[in-house]
Amino acid sequence: MVPALPFPEPDLPLFLLLATVLVAGVARGMSGFGTGMIVAPVAGALYGPKTALVIIVIMDSLPVIPLTLPAMRHARWREVVPVLVGLALLLPAGVAILRIGDPLMLRWVICVAILACATGLWRGVRYRGPRNATVSLTVGGIAGTLSGIASIPGPPVIMYWLASPLSHAIVRANLLVLFFLAEVLSIGNLWIAGLFERPAVMLGLAATPVYFLGLLGGWRLFGLASEEAYRRTTLMLILLAALLALPAADPLFAILGRATA
Template sequence: MDRLWALAMEPASLWLFAVVLVAATVRGFTGFGAGLVFLPFGGALIGPRAAVIVMWTIDTLPTLPILLPALRHADYRSVLPAAAAAAIAVPLGAHVLTSLDPTLFRWGVSTLVLALALLLFSGLRFTGPRRPGSAFGVGLVSGFLGGATQLSGPPLVLYWMSGTETAAQVRANLIVFFAFSTVVSGLAYFANDLFTAEALMRAALAAPIYLAGILLGQRLFTLAPERLFRAVAITIIVAAAILALPVFDGALR
């Protein structure tokens, strides 16, 4: 208990809780994006591996308020092939996580997040047919990124948002996909011995804040016009990717 209290009072933890609230609000609003917002900052504050485990842990049970409604609206002809492919690729990504240099890892994550977010913001559209094979291919890419960085969302967001699906449909697909991929990535992290007591304690402290943010984001989604769904989420993600580059460590710390 003393260690838990000490972690809660660290300056890094106070910043971490603020980032968790923003990340969870984005997740509740869009169905994705928590990792995009949290991991670059979390990696700067507590290290990339600990940040990945904190993100995975708080993105489990606290997401039930958005998962249960999404189960009724997801397009399983697209979601299931993507989830199956992610299950294949996640272990490879998790293995990469254990072997990369932390600073290089953070540069790669932030650069990748920024590039994918800018693609989404640019209005790029996928005009091909929505076949199981194409969903499977996107799922492979997403699974690898998810295992290595917990950032499996951007390829799937680009795929689903670039077609004719409504914001509600895209959001439901993402939420259900992440429910599947969370189970697989958790097994991969356990197999690679990435769980630590300190990371789990930080997650326990952050989980109530994450739940509050999820509920806030869900409420905002029901109130916002559909045209804001894309612009708000991508703008936040671009800002997070830029500010979380390692060159800003001095300011963040």
């Protein structure tokens, strides 16, 4: 008889993780992006960067299928495929950096990278250079490295596609499809790297239904406001998550933990 897997202990870190996951789900359902950039810094602060990546990959796989399947009909595959190829080529490099990197240093790198990317998106930074297969492969490669380190492939691709003549609806569909396929690739790479350890997997499974509820809520909210409103809301949530998850803010978590003990 196979022993039952232990469910994560219902403590403060788990509560903070699930609350963050719910918010990330709403943001993803509304705007098509934001999951990794919201969850990665907080989960990394609570459980470490390696566990954070496993959590995101598990919870962001099956629940997004209902969103992704309709998006596949609207996505521009000639835009998606070269970015996906570049992502697939360099995703293993990001996973290798995650495996050998110092956890504290990785947290700093992840949070600072997310803050920089979110600030650039907020200020309307866009790619203004040529648009061809080589550039798309390069953008995908950068996204793949970030995906392997922290499951945050979004910023370079968002900056690249938002500067294109594509409509917001098509960009959203492209992002949904790309991120889903990136998660599928991540599962294989993490499995090969041996990062699917039991505690991390159980945290990912515990977060999955909460994330799904958030996705449904965000999906229902989509269309009730402007695309710009969704984007600004998601970026504010990303900035807040990255700021709270900086290693410099660890004393705040410690104080909160003692207060609720």
